[in-house]
Amino acid sequence: MIKIVKRDQPSKAIFFFTPVLAIFLTLIAGGIIFYILGFKPFEALKFFFIVPIADKYGFSELLLKATPLCLIAIGLSFCFKSNNWNIGAEGQLTFGAIVSGGVALLFYDQEGFYILPMVILAGAIGGMIYASIPAILKTYFNTNEILVSLMLVYVSKLILDYLVVGPWSNPEGFNFPETRQFSDSARLPLLFEGLRIHAGIFLALAAVVISWFVFYKTYLGFQMKVSGFSLKTAKYAGYKGKKMIILVFLISGACAGLAGVGEITGPIGQLHREVSPDYGFTAIIVAFLGRLHPVGIIFASLVVAITYLGAETAQIFMQIPKYTGQVFQGMILFFLLASDYLLFFKFKFIGTKK
Amino acid sequence: MHKFLIRSFVSSLVLLFTLTVAAVAKDVKAAFVYIGPTGDHGWTYQHDVGRKAVEAAGFKTTYVEGVPESADAERVLRQLANSGHDIIFTTSFGYMNPTNKVAKEFPNVKFEHATGYKREHPNVATYAARFYEGRTILGTIAGTMTKSNVIGYVASFPIPEVIRGINSFTLAAQKVNPNIKTKIVWAFTWYDPGKEAEAAKALIDQGADVIAQHTDSTAIVQMAEKAGVYAFGQASDMDKFAPKAVLTSVENNWGPYYVDRVKAVANGTWNQKDTWHGIGDGMVVISGLDSQIPGDLQAKVKKLQADLASGKVHSFTGPIYDQKGNLMVAEGKTADDGMLAGMMTYVKGVEGDIPK
Numbered sequence: 001m002i003k004i005v006k007r008d009q010p011s012k013a014i015f016f017f018t019p020v021l022a023i024f025l026t027l028i029a030g031g032i033i034f035y036i037l038g039f040k041p042f043e044a045l046k047f048f049f050i051v052p053i054a055d056k057y058g059f060s061e062l063l064l065k066a067t068p069l070c071l072i073a074i075g076l077s078f079c080f081k082s083n084n085w086n087i088g089a090e091g092q093l094t095f096g097a098i099v100s101g102g103v104a105l106l107f108y109d110q111e112g113f114y115i116l117p118m119v120i121l122a123g124a125i126g127g128m129i130y131a132s133i134p135a136i137l138k139t140y141f142n143t144n145e146i147l148v149s150l151m152l153v154y155v156s157k158l159i160l161d162y163l164v165v166g167p168w169s170n171p172e173g174f175n176f177p178e179t180r181q182f183s184d185s186a187r188l189p190l191l192f193e194g195l196r197i198h199a200g201i202f203l204a205l206a207a208v209v210i211s212w213f214v215f216y217k218t219y220l221g222f223q224m225k226v227s228g229f230s231l232k233t234a235k236y237a238g239y240k241g242k243k244m245i246i247l248v249f250l251i252s253g254a255c256a257g258l259a260g261v262g263e264i265t266g267p268i269g270q271l272h273r274e275v276s277p278d279y280g281f282t283a284i285i286v287a288f289l290g291r292l293h294p295v296g297i298i299f300a301s302l303v304v305a306i307t308y309l310g311a312e313t314a315q316i317f318m319q320i321p322k323y324t325g326q327v328f329q330g331m332i333l334f335f336l337l338a339s340d341y342l343l344f345f346k347f348k349f350i351g352t353k354k
Numbered sequence: 355m356h357k358f359l360i361r362s363f364v365s366s367l368v369l370l371f372t373l374t375v376a377a378v379a380k381d382v383k384a385a386f387v388y389i390g391p392t393g394d395h396g397w398t399y400q401h402d403v404g405r406k407a408v409e410a411a412g413f414k415t416t417y418v419e420g421v422p423e424s425a426d427a428e429r430v431l432r433q434l435a436n437s438g439h440d441i442i443f444t445t446s447f448g449y450m451n452p453t454n455k456v457a458k459e460f461p462n463v464k465f466e467h468a469t470g471y472k473r474e475h476p477n478v479a480t481y482a483a484r485f486y487e488g489r490t491i492l493g494t495i496a497g498t499m500t501k502s503n504v505i506g507y508v509a510s511f512p513i514p515e516v517i518r519g520i521n522s523f524t525l526a527a528q529k530v531n532p533n534i535k536t537k538i539v540w541a542f543t544w545y546d547p548g549k550e551a552e553a554a555k556a557l558i559d560q561g562a563d564v565i566a567q568h569t570d571s572t573a574i575v576q577m578a579e580k581a582g583v584y585a586f587g588q589a590s591d592m593d594k595f596a597p598k599a600v601l602t603s604v605e606n607n608w609g610p611y612y613v614d615r616v617k618a619v620a621n622g623t624w625n626q627k628d629t630w631h632g633i634g635d636g637m638v639v640i641s642g643l644d645s646q647i648p649g650d651l652q653a654k655v656k657k658l659q660a661d662l663a664s665g666k667v668h669s670f671t672g673p674i675y676d677q678k679g680n681l682m683v684a685e686g687k688t689a690d691d692g693m694l695a696g697m698m699t700y701v702k703g704v705e706g707d708i709p710k
Contacts, residue, residue: 061429161542165512165709174471175514175698176447196428267425272448277422312430315418316385316437322420323391 003348010343018342019289019296022335023303029331030324039320047317048310048328060195062305064267067197068093068259068276070301071204072283074211075255077292078248081215082224083231086249088134088149089256090280092127094156096257097264098163099126101271104186104264105168105179115185120203120261127257128250130156135249139242145249153280164271178272188266200262207255212294224248256280277308285333304329382620384408384612385439386417387430389446390545396570396589397544397606401445401468403590404608411613413620423448428456435460441619443612444468454478464624466615469515471695476626481611484632485515486522486694487662488604489566490669491640491655492586493526495601496534496564498651499584503533506557508567508574510544512708514697516568521701522669523566528703536704537562547573558583575600584646591641603641610636630691634663670694675702 030048031041053059072089079086100123107115134148165177173180188198215221223244227234234241263275286304290297311325386405390398398419405415416439421430427449434442435456441464444453450470457465457475465478473480496505505527509516524536537560539553551573554565558577564584567574572595578585579596587593587603611629618624631637640659643652661667670689674682676699683689689697700708 057432064425158542161511162709174696175512176450176471177511177513178448178451181451196425263425267428270451272423274423274448277424277426308426309429312418312421312426312433316416316430316433319416322418 001350003350004345005348007344007346011346014342016291016293016296018339019291019300019336021339022289022332025335025339026328026331029335030328033324033327034320037320039318044314044318044320047314047320049306051317052306052309052313057195058309060192060197061309062302063201064197065305065308066298066301067201067204068262068279069283069286069304070297071200071207071259071262072256072280073286073290073297073301074204074207074294075252076283076287077211077290077294077297078214078224078251080228080287081292082227082244082248084135084138084245084248085146086131086134086149086252087146087284088131088151088153088280089252089283090276090278091149091153091156092130092253092256093260093263093276093280094153094160095130095260096123096125096127096253097260097271097275098156098160099123099129100257100261101179101182101264102168104182105271107186108180108183110183111185113185115183116188116265119182119186119265120258123257123261124254125257127253127255127260129253131249131253131256132246135246139245160271160275161273164273168271170270179270181270182265186265187269188262196267198262198266200258200266203258203262207258208294208298215294220244220247256283259283282329285329289332289336304332307332381414382440382616383414383416383438384616384619385434385442386415387421387427387434387442387444387446387449388417388419389423389448390420390570392417392419394545394570395572395592395595398445398570400589400606401443401608404612405443407609408612408616411617413616421449428452431456431465432459435463440464441466441616441624464615464619471628473626473628479615479624479626479628481629481631482515483606483608483637484630485604485606485638486518486669487632488638488640489519489523490526490662490667491658492566492602492604493523493528494530494655494658495647495651496523496566496584496586497527497529497531499601499647500527500531500534500564502561502563503531503535504561504563505534505536506554506560506562506565507536507538508550508553508557508565508569509538509540510569511542512540512698514695517700517708518694518697519568520704521674521697524701524703525670525674534703538704538706540709541569543569545570547571550574551577554578554585555581572596587641593641593644598646601644601647605639605641607637607639632662633659634665676700677702677704 031045034041034044053062076089100119103122104119134145137143137148138145164179168179170178170180188200191197223239286300290300307325307328311322314320315322388398392398392402405417409415418430421427431452443466445468447469450467450472453465453467454472454474457478461477467480469482470480507520527534539556541549541553543549550569550571554574554577558581565578566586567588570589572592575585575592575596578599584601585599587600589606591603591605593600668688672683672687673685676682
């Protein structure tokens with residue numbers, strides 16, 4: 001007989017094991033789905049997870065795709081660790097892109113080493129400004145940050161629409177919804193000739209290192225951890241909760257804003273209506289899959305990034321509908337949440353009575 | 355024996371060579387990049403109908419759907435160019451810069467970009483359809499069928515393509531009924547059934563009894579069906595989604611152009627050009643007219659269709675005035691393609707301002 005028993009304490013080993021289990025289960029479920037759809041499961045999985053990154057170019061594309069996901073997820077982990085549910089990273093990314101794009105457009109016909117740092121800084125500030133709205137409303141008016149940050153995503157997209165259709169649209173562009181192309185001085189440098197991977201990856205790596213240091217080596221990290229476990233305890237311990245809420249939102253917003261900068265000054269090179277294919281939302285999956293741990297997030301961002309590339313490859317070579325990529329992302333999160341059950345409960349085998 | 359061997363070897367080589375050349379010439383592979391799902395029953399659906407026509411003509415095709423206009427478009431294009439495709443159709447405006455960028459790296463692959471204007475490399479062509487001709491037909495029907503003299507129009511984005519459609523529609527409606535007003539609701543989306551239905555509802559609440567649309571879903575015609583007003587299908591024949599409401603549809607018919615261009619690659623006659631075809635070339639097709647349209651109007655519409663096709667009638671024939679009463683096109687003149695391509699002012703009779 002099997003009995004389900006509550007654990008005294010969440011198991012640490014299982015804490016880091018369940019993401020791997022979730023990925024494994026996703027692969028099995030994915031294979032079954034492919035089989036039902038009439039595709040050879042192993043061939044489909046090969047085109048999904050191996051073929052896209054089998055060469056240098058493919059691998060560079062994986063890193064390019066993972067960079068914004070990693071950067072945003074690191075930022076989100078500051079919020080999530082401390083019980084602040086920032087769902088609006090997509091909006092912070094968009095607003096960061098708007099502000100940094102605005103600066104880049106000011107210098108569209110100029111060259112100079114000083115342009116890029118200003119553009120990057122503007123993106124971080126833009127993201128911070130946008131993230132401060134739900135943070136301030138939460139701390140001073142007790143609003144629900146989930147709703148506020150989520151709703152602001154749509155506001156930011158409308159602002160972007162307005163700008164690229166109206167005042168910022170390319171004067172030589174026949175009124176199509178796009179801005180001028182940025183000058184080369186406003187573009188992040190490419191790391192290798194012929195590949196799209198750009199210097200933005202260093203921003204993501206820096207965020208990883210800094211977040212690790214803050215989480216595990218500073219008083220702030222400890223405060224965040226305690227607040228994450230219990231807000232009452234944090235209050236009792238005398239932590240200044242309001243300051244921390246605003247700080248984690250600002251960090252999160254800056255990271256999302258920088259991810260926006262990476263997209264528009266990296267591969268895109270201008271502002272238009274679609275600067276991000278919902279990186280801000282997908283990064284939520286990445287943050288949880290990575291267990292809010294900086295190193296975990298690196299791996300998680302790579303895993304999730306490959307579902308995008310794989311979906312394209314699978315459609316090109318096997319005519320598998322591209323939307324299966326989103327199904328995979330959904331399945332990963334689903335299995336992760338489901339297997340978290342094991343964190344708090346365990347199966348106990350009990351001998352039957354003779 | 356020795357000679358015979360050599361001779362047969364040489365002749366088989368020649369045979370092999372000719373076979374290979376023939377095979378290469380025939381084995382053209384075409385790829386299509388779509389912005390939405392193939393099942394949208396609008397824009398992407400019709401491009402996919404065109405792709406199937408290419409398949410039917412004996413060529414292999416590949417497609418990738420739901421490709422965002424973000425940094426991802428470039429990767430998909432490069433992957434298609436890298437995996438043996440000879441001609442790639444990119445079917446949304448936002449693919450313009452990635453198309454030109456990737457085209458530079460693959461000079462032997464032909465690129466065809468829909469609705470754009472950049473042809474930076476000799477292997478990039480552009481194509482679009484004169485949908486405004488279809489809207490002249492719709493305007494004629496709407497202006498005659500309306501009883502409230504208020505016509506609703508769900509628009510997507512304030513770009514020349516859409517403004518041109520609104521103007522063409524309004525001018526035609528005014529011609530048959532000088533009292534009509536066109537009310538616009540901007541949905542700021544190409545495909546969002548929820549938003550589109552809301553926009554249609556708002557227009558119906560304001561008294562519109564005919565609804566036209568420049569967005570892609572079937573939500574608007576379905577909303578019109580529910581409210582008991584008339585509507586027109588967009589991009590594909592939407593009659594089956596709202597049999598009572600839909601009077602006719604303007605269909606995007608890309609098939610003939612696609613087959614033509616893929617064949618041109620196979621024959622080695624492909625060349626860079628900018629194509630803008632209308633009813634006359636069959637790129638814009640008017641679906642069957644609903645029986646609710648009275649016989650005399652049906653005859654009128656059929657004649658108008660023939661005249662637009664032959665060029666006897668132009669959708670933008672002067673005198674045309676803007677909202678403030680300034681002359682846009684003088685009497686007896688027609689708007690040239692340059693003016694049409696950059697059209698960003700409403701004609702008289704359209705209500706409201708273009709969002710800026």
